[in-house]
Amino acid sequence: MHYFENELAGLKQKLLTMASHAETAVRLGVEALDTRNDGLAQRVKDGDQVIDRLEVEIDDLAIHLLSKAPLATNLRLITVAMKVSQNLERVGDEATKIAKRVLELNRETPLKLAVEIPRLANEVLNSLQRSLDCFVQMDPIAARKLIPHDKEIDKLNREIHQQLGSHMVEHTEDIHLCLHHMVIAKSLERIGDHAKNVAEEVVYLCEALDIRHPSALKAVMPPAGP
Numbered sequence: 479m480h481y482f483e484n485e486l487a488g489l490k491q492k493l494l495t496m497a498s499h500a501e502t503a504v505r506l507g508v509e510a511l512d513t514r515n516d517g518l519a520q521r522v523k524d525g526d527q528v529i530d531r532l533e534v535e536i537d538d539l540a541i542h543l544l545s546k547a548p549l550a551t552n553l554r555l556i557t558v559a560m561k562v563s564q565n566l567e568r569v570g571d572e573a574t575k576i577a578k579r580v581l582e583l584n585r586e587t588p589l590k591l592a593v594e595i596p597r598l599a600n601e602v603l604n605s606l607q608r609s610l611d612c613f614v615q616m617d618p619i620a621a622r623k624l625i626p627h628d629k630e631i632d633k634l635n636r637e638i639h640q641q642l643g644s645h646m647v648e649h650t651e652d653i654h655l656c657l658h659h660m661v662i663a664k665s666l667e668r669i670g671d672h673a674k675n676v677a678e679e680v681v682y683l684c685e686a687l688d689i690r691h692p693s694a695l696k697a698v699m700p701p702a703g704p
Contacts, residue, residue: 482546486555489539493559493566496532497610499525500566503573504606504669508599510580511662514588522577529570536563550686558683562613565672565679569606572665572672579658579665589655591645595663598634602666605631605673612677618684621677625689631670638663 503522510518540560548556583589605627612621642656642663678690 482543482548485539485543486548486552489536489543489556489559492532492536492539493563494614496529496536496563496566497613499529499532500569500573501603501606501610503529503570504576504599504603507573507576507580508596508603508666510577511583511599512596514580514584516581516584519577519580519584522573526570526574529567533563533567536560554683554686558679561679562676565675569669569672572669575665576662579662583655583658586655589652589659591641591652591656593641593659593663594634594638595659595666598631598638598663598666601627601631601634602670602673605670606676609673609676609680612680613683616680616684618681621680621684622689624677625674628670628674631667635663635667 503525506518506525507522509515510522537560540556543556544553605624608624609621611617612624639660642660646653646656675690681687681689
């Protein structure tokens with residue numbers, strides 16, 4: 479049992495390491511966009527391999543631990559660790575997409591339009607950090623409070639797309655620049671989705687309650703008796 483606990487602690491540590499790499503990738507990608515820094519963008523691209531490797535290591539260790547028939551609480555932790563690592567790997571992928579677009583934009587004259595991408599990036603980074611804090615602290619209350627924030631991120635992303643779309647109509651010479659910014663905004667919005675997913679997994683981990691699709695659950699539940 480002592481050996482199992484040590485392996486479980488190792489799983490959590492790998493997950494925290496992966497979380498740190500994923501969060502750093504997003505921060506560097508956003509900074510690379512703001513400062514037009516090719517070096518930072520390239521660091522994000524190169525670092526994605528580390529995140530991918532950690533996901534594989536976490537999955538392998540989790541499957542190994544599952545074979546030992548853990549208690550229900552540990553079983554939830556192991557399965558949630560796999561789900562969180564999957565979300566973190568996708569965060570890394572989106573950060574890499576941002577970095578690639580930054581490298582493309584850096585070859586062009588800057589877009590002469592005040593786009594709210596920095597604000598969106600701040601909101602997304604805040605959600606990602608808070609969701610990871612919820613996991614570390616095993617805090618389902620904070621996780622529940624965080625989940626609705628994703629709607630604000632979605633709204634801001636839509637506003638950015640509308641702004642860029644309007645600009646493209648009036649300035650067709652900027653279409654390629656606007657499209658790059660649209661992809662960056664969409665990647666940030668998806669990172670916000672993954673932050674929300676992590677928060678939902680924290681609720682499941684702590685309360686043994688799946689809150690991901692409440693409308694679907696209502697649809698399959700039998701009607702209440704008379």
